[in-house]
Amino acid sequence: MVQLVAYLNGDRVDATQMAHDPWRALVNHPLYMDLVLLECGLRASRVTRRGRQFFKHYPGVECSVEHKSESDQHLAMKRALQDRINAVPGWRAEVEHAHPQRAWIADVMAIHTTGRRLAFEVQLSPQSEDEYVYRSQRYVHDGIGPVWVVPDNHDEFRVKLPMIVTGFGKTSDLPEAPAKLMDRARYQPVLGKSGHVGRAVDAVLHPSFRWSYGTPKHQLEEIARPAEIRAKAATEHLEKVKQDEEAKRLAAENAAAVAAEVTARFVDAAATPEITDAPPVLSSRRIWASEVRCMKSGHPMLIWLVTEPTKQHAENWMPRAENFNSVLAHVDSWLSAAGRGLARAGIFRLKGPGNRSAFACPICEDVIKSRWVTALPPAKWSVIAEGGATNPEAREVLHRRQPAHPPQTHPRPPAAIRPSNISEGDYRFIGPKRTPFWISETTNGREIAERQAAKDAKAARMHEITNNSRYRASPNGFRFECTDCGGMFEDDNEGIHANARCLIRGTRSSGWQ
Structure with a gap:
């Protein structure tokens, strides 16, 4: 556990501000036994290790307070901020500046001659947005402006806080001198553009600096305002719906009462x-x-x-x-x-x-x-x-009864059937046709004889092709396959297959060698 500040007889002792000789002579102070730590108030001792000056519990002292453990990177950043703030005219820095009732302890408190105060909090470990907001608002209540020094920017936060981005975390390499940390360049939210850490610190310390987003409480109220407006509108809508329903119910009751009164007057009349x-x-x-x-x-x-x-x-x-x-x-x-x-x-x-x-x-x-x-x-x-x-x-x-003798009726004679004069070519003709279609198209007996002879000749030719051993007929009887060359033809269209001419060279147009 490392502390940079202790109290001696009520006076603040800052290890970072003491020169080497006064630091060594501190053990010879007559009230050295009364040196106590800030957080727990128990006896402390001054320690020098590898050139670093700090305080810790006196050997053998048991403490029930859980002190925060600060890494070397955290201490180096606090020292760099302290030196940068002290270099600005009108400003002085105090590390581990505590609230009178220990409500908070600022890593580095920047105090101006006019009384303006800024609390620089070095946050190298992950922290929730709610914790950022809570700790920031706690400073605002005491009239102190919070400034967060973080490795990375938090654009995902709903509440915008003054942040100085360093790119320097708990696992980063320590520089030869803490002042080197002020030369690191990152995008700086307080500047609205990229810049060095030292420049961002100077901008925050400038008298004209104002955080335009407002306090965390104000931002939370602005964030909640639309939801409150929607909730209020929803409540008003529900109330209006209830009022409308009640008005409709009353109107329906009145209408029913009026209708019942009118119905009663109608029935009475x-x-x-x-x-x-x-x-x-x-x-x-x-x-x-x-x-x-x-x-x-x-x-x-x-x-x-x-x-x-x-x-x-x-x-x-x-x-x-x-x-x-x-x-x-x-x-x-x-x-x-x-x-x-x-x-x-x-x-x-x-x-x-x-x-x-x-x-x-x-x-x-x-x-x-x-x-x-x-x-x-x-x-x-x-x-x-x-x-x-x-x-x-x-x-x-x-239920009238029918008479005993029904009246005599004379049957009507059957209607005469008139012969039809509608020819087969008329659209009203319903058949049957007396002659085949091809015969009905002829104009004289000689043409009928010629057509009949052509029909008989084609039938004889089809019979001859069907019985030819060189041809293989299909099931429908109208397509034939030549067994000599494998060609196909339909009906009596033998073509080159007649008399085996399909086997003569040159008779086929293609595919023949």
Whole structure:
């Protein structure tokens, strides 16, 4: 464990700032036994090894504090920074400068005559971004500007920190003199371009230097701001969605309440048609009717059903069979027989997709909602037309018996078959053809005889070729192979194969030697 600073009777003793003679005479100081280390406060001793001056625990002292171990490269970089800072007018450097409560210990603290302070931290080992940010912000809280001296740049960090890149790590070769480290050239983030380490240190120490990215805390707030904005927007959106859903629910409840009120008024205004003076008319099916009033103008009208009202109708029920002409005729017959001047409701096709229809007022054409019709109780309906087994007259018509002697019918004479004058060349001709096609094309008997003779001659020639031992016929009987030369021909086209001429030199155009 190597320390460059110790305290003697409360006074700071910097091993890097002591000349050789005072360093050697330190052991003769009357209070040398009170020399203690910075971090643990235990007794220390001064050590000189290979020209290096430092402090360590006094032999035999046991310490429970885990002191940081600094490599030779780390110590050399601290010494180079100290010398460079001290060479700048108005600045002085202190190595291992500690916070009064030991909250932090800066590797090299640069102090200006105006009171401005910069903490140079030599970080040769890997360190997470969070640790960089935490240690940097700790300096910022105490009014100190952090400056990191690192081997490589950290472009991957979200938070941008003042860094001086050296290219000098824990395993790099030590220079002959620490000042040589200031001559190493790398890309310097504090300069925005490539430059020597010493030049970057001078730029940071210049009074006009300002870190444009701001403090680590400020940068983290800026990084988190878009996420906060998105989270706020998402929260507001969810709140708006909830409000819209609540508004829709309330609107639906209000609409349902209004619809229920209108339906109740429609049902209360409905009445059973008076059938004392006009009994049900004769029909092939039962028809129920109810006298209702238009909810817009109050006009009375008659609506009807062809299905029993006691059955539960769906709210999307529509008058379909009620619009049949036969049903409308029976409704008109009953209205005519009743003689009350009650108007029949109209059935109109509704606008929009699908084939939808509904009852409507015949005067103002205001639509009667299907849910109003289905809400009418059975007591509001009465039968205005009936048939089948419920009516004797209808039953007699539907089940009328056939007479005992059916009327005599005379069979019709068969239709005369007229001869067809459509020729075979007409497109209406459906066959069969009476003569072969090639015969139908001839114009006289001599041509027919010539064609027949040519046909017989070709048949005889094909028979002769088929029976020729020099030819081998294919399965279809129309292609032959010459066994003399291996050539092929079809039908009676023997060509050079006739009379074995295919074996004579020069008769073949190619491939013959």
